[in-house]
Amino acid sequence: MMKRWMLFVLMVASLGLPQASRAAEQQCFEQTGFCIEGRFAEYWQQNGGLQVFGYPLSSAQDGYNHDSQKAFLTQQFERARFELHPEFAAPYDVLLGRLGDDLLRYRNIDSPMLPREAGATSGCLWFETTGHNVCNQANGLGFMSYWQNHGLNDPKLDAFGRSLQLFGYPLTEPAIETNANGDRVLTQYFERARFEWHPTQPDQFKVLLGLVGKESLQLPYGASAEPLELTLVGDTLFFTADDGVHGRELWTSDGTEAGTRLVKDLKVGAESNWPYQLAAAKYGVFFLQLNETAYELWFSDGSAANTRMVKSIQANSNPYITNLIALGDGVLFFANDGLSGLEPWYSDGTAAGTRLLRDINPGAGHSNVETGYSYFWTEYTPMAGGMAFLARNAQAGAQVWWTDGTEAGTRQISNFAGEIHSVFELEPLDAQHLIVAASNEGTFGIWKLNMSTGEQQNLATYPWITGSIRNPIPASQLTQVNGEVFYTVISQGVGTSLWRTNGQKAQVVDLAGKSPYRLLSANNTFYLQLYQGTEQAGWWILNADASLRQFSSLDLMLADTGQGLIGWELLSNRVRVYRSTADYQAMHYQGSVLSQSSFTFYPSDTASNSQRSFFSLPDQQHGTELWVSDAQGLRLVKDIRP
Structure with a gap:
């Protein structure tokens, strides 16, 4: 019996021996058809060989490292990825890719955000850095023993340091998973490896390294x-x-996979007119389409039958529609019909009810406001049952206008004077007053504007910022909270400060040496993200007595859902989503979406109401798709393009 058992062990061991032929430093493997040589061959042989790294699955070639965002000479093995870093001395001129972490990231598992264990478990290795234990599974055998008995060949390190360099920190607790061979096994992920427990195998094969290189x-x-x-x-x-x-x-979604569907194929086939500038209205959305000769205004209530063109605006030259916003039961927008120039229009959703409101800049001239940032600039602000907006004409320049959606109810409100002036931002102070950020006679100021009488009062004046092509305006981010308007001010050579006004002269707010970055009004509370020097200091609440209370230390983008806050943290290659409860208290982590490389994120990539928040986010498995955050967490809604 003993002889037969020894013969079995020898046979199993022989199956793991490389069938290799050597030529100088080169070692080739007929099992995969690839060779290793030079430093990669030396590193492979000195640090565990076949058992730790497996067979090569590629030749050595330049590869892109998504963590460092640089290219290195790389070679893929069944259980590892080698990277050559000649800038480092041996043995660190060869580094192992973080394949264990890569596989977790592919599944949108953000390992630093996983729950930490309470502390050290008796008889196990405790890793404070990641908050996980590594233990044996039976009779002195298991993940801990394997981790301790294998390591990088560096005599300058102790046993712990050698193992840490080879495998890295544990990233998860042990859990049952299906491996690449279809076996259900206990696994634990490390930065550069996955340990698997195979209890029915002989002792020397009870712990095997997962084929993370092959799987990746x-x-x-x-x-x-x-x-x-x-x-x-x-x-x-x-x-x-x-x-x-x-x-x-055009698509719609109720937040479920089954309820996410194409509304209508407006241009049959794979071509598209690119519907854009969706604007929420009372019964559906208005949106635009552009064809070769005209801009088209469309409406949809989410059904194919009632997705229809409202108005086609054609002109001999430069037809144009832009800046849609809901007003009443319809939509306000700017359009150029070739006769009146670019002017404000209104539509109730019918062709007959789509009309020019007023030719603000008479004739073929446009009334759009231009700035150094944009050819078309406007600021829509719901006010007094209508909409305040910006427009200009040759006589008065840029001014604040107001409309209720009728021609008779479209009128100029402000009367800023001077040859050089412009209006940049509007914010309601109360039912009858606007706070306006505007330049007037060469100076920049904050003004109070009476909507009924047109009376305007200067509340503060600030010097212009000079010295760059696109100079920032001195005051911006007007945010109303409880009858006051807060805003940020940039002072040349000083930095950014916070100011406030209740309709009287504006005053600076003492932020204890910190600088404001983002402002938010929610639940009758003023939230602001602060910086301490060049370091972000998280979000704070400004109390009624002007004292500060920290709300979150995270670098979040925050939005009000009407029943709490939604926040997302943009990191180099991942988004972490947080949500507060309805009491607007602390933010709670919901989940992450991890991409292969860095990406950009725009305000139109998210939309929230009191029940859920939608995001357009990229991950490795699905590409950029629709995600939703609600009380149950963060999840993919549907892989629309598998």
């Missing part, structure tokens, strides 16, 4: 539907997406 090469990467223009109307999300079959078209 076989991962499928999804195409992107790239949801855009996320717009909520009640509980229904409208957006545009490209499913790879119909082109970019």
Whole structure:
């Protein structure tokens, strides 16, 4: 019996021996058809060989490291990825890729955000850095023993340091998973490896390293539907997406996979007119389409039958529609019909009810406001049952206007004077007064404007910022909270400060040496993100007595859902989503979406109401798709373009 057992062990061991032929430093493996040589061969042989790294699965070639965002000579093995770093001395001129972490990230598992264990477990190795124990599974055998008995060949390190350099820190607690061979096994992920427990194998094979290198090469990467223009109307999300079959078209979603659908293939086939500038209205969305000769205004209530063109604006030269916003039961926008120039229009959703409101700049001239930042600039502000907005004409320049959606109810409110002036931002102070950031006679100021009488009062004046092509305006981010308007001021050579006004002369707010960055009004509370020097200091609440109370230390973008706050943290290659409860207290982590590289994020990539928040986010498995955050957490809504 003993002889037969020894023979079995020898046979199993022989199966793991490389069938290799050597030529100088080169070692080739007929099992995979690839060779190793030079430093990679030396490193492979000195630090565990076949048992630790497995066979090579590629030749050595330049590869991109998504963590460092640089290219290095790399070679993939069944259980590892080698990277050559000649800038470091041996043995650290060869570094191992973080394949254990890579596989977790592919599944959107953000390992630093996993729950930490309470502390050290008796008889186990405790890693304070990541908050996990590494233990044996039975009779002195298991993950802990394997970790301790294998390590980088560096005599300058102790046993712990050698193991740490080879495998890295544990990233998860042990859990049952299905491995690449279809076996259900206990696994634990490390930065550069995955340990698997095989209790039915002989002792020397009870712990095996997962084939993380092989698996990483076989991962499928999804195409992107790239949801855009996320717009909520009640509980229904409208957006545009490209499913790879119909082109970019209009879609809706109720937050479920089954309830996420194409509304209508407006241009049959894979081509698209690119519906854009979705604007939420009372019964659905208005949006634009552009064809070769005209701009088209469309409406949809989410059904194919009632997705229809409202108005086509054609002109001999430069037809144009832009800046849609809901007003009453319809939509306010600017359009150029070739006769009156770019002017404010209103539509009730019918062709007959789509009309020019007023030719503010008479004739073919435009009334759009231009700045150094944009050809078309406007600031819409719901006010007094209508909409305050910016427009200009040759006589008065840029001014504040107001409309109720009728020609008779469209009128100029402000009367800023001087040859050089412009209006930049509006914010309601109360039912009858606007706070306006505007330049007037060469100076920049904060003004109070009476909507009924047109009376305007200067509340503060600030010097212009000079010295760059695109000079920032001195005061911005007007934010109303409880009958006061707060805003940030940039002072040349000084930095950014916070100011406030209740309709009287504006005053600076003492922030204890910190600088304001983002401002938010929610739940009758003033939230502001602060910086301490060049370091972000998190979000704070300004109390009624002007004292500060920290709300969150995180570098979040925050939005009010009406029943709490939604926050997202943008890191180099991931988004972490947080949500508060309805009491607007502390933020709670909901989940992460991890991409392969860095990405940009725009306000139109998210939309929130009191029940849920939608995001357009990229991950490795699905590409850029639609995600939702609600009381149950963060999840993919639908892989629209698999």
